[in-house]
Amino acid sequence: MPLPFLTADRSADDHASDPGPLPYDERDRWRRPYRPGPWRVAGAALLLLLASYILFSTLIIALAGALPAAGICLAVAACVIVGAVRLVRTGVWMSGQGLRQITLFGTTTVPWSRVGAVRTVQRPVKFLGLPRTVQGQAVVVEPVGGEPLRAVITDHSADFLGRPEAFDMAADAVERWAAGRR
Incomplete structure (x- = not known):
């Protein structure tokens, strides 16, 4: 099962001769210009491990006959799973529409x-x-006639801590896409 939110845009290497700022055919599809870092993936994995324990306890509680308590545990597990997916999706995404x-x-x-x-x-x-x-x-985005937004990418975030080359490549990609779309 493909998980598009886990993959970076690998087609940039395939289309190196394309002079456009968004080197892929589907310009309206939101893409992340970098892969999620190991700290972010490890945090999401720990949350999913916690969710599995909560789901197992939900099963035990349901088999014991306490269905309202099992429903509460199921809701907590669902919230933890949604949080893990949201944690992996966190970051900067770009398309032909914007940042x-x-x-x-x-x-x-x-x-x-x-x-x-x-x-x-x-x-x-x-x-x-x-x-x-x-x-x-x-990496800072300065809107036209406004205050700068908070930093979109930092080299000490969960995606780039200890990976300076990955930060440089992601920063260059964001700057290149922005320069080509303005």
């Missing part, structure tokens, strides 16, 4: 017509999304 930033609890979409500049800057960034900040790099 979409998916967070754990929300989504922000900026059409390419509103994007003024996309650049990589040195600044304090959050370490794995925690309150602690460290000096690092961030």
Whole structure:
């Protein structure tokens, strides 16, 4: 079963001669320009492991005859599974329509017509999304006539911690796509 939210855009290497900013045929399909990092995948795997334990306890509770309690456990397991999927989907997605930033609890979409500049800057960034900040790099989107959005990609996020080459490639891809769509 293909899981498109886990795969990066591998067709960029296949279409290296294509001068367009979005090197694939389906320009209206949302794609992530990088793969999810090991920290993000490990967190989602732990959540799915927790969900399996909750589902097993739901089965035991249901067999014991306490159906309302089993229903509550089933609802909790469903919430944990949805959280794990949302955690894996978190990140930056792009299409011919614009730039979409998916967070754990929300989504922000900026059409390419509103994007003024996309650049990589040195600044304090959050370490794995925690309150602690460290000096690092961030890709920042500056909308036309507005305040910059929060950093869309940082080198200390769950996708790029310990993988500077992957951050550089993702930052270049985001900047290249934005330059070609404006």
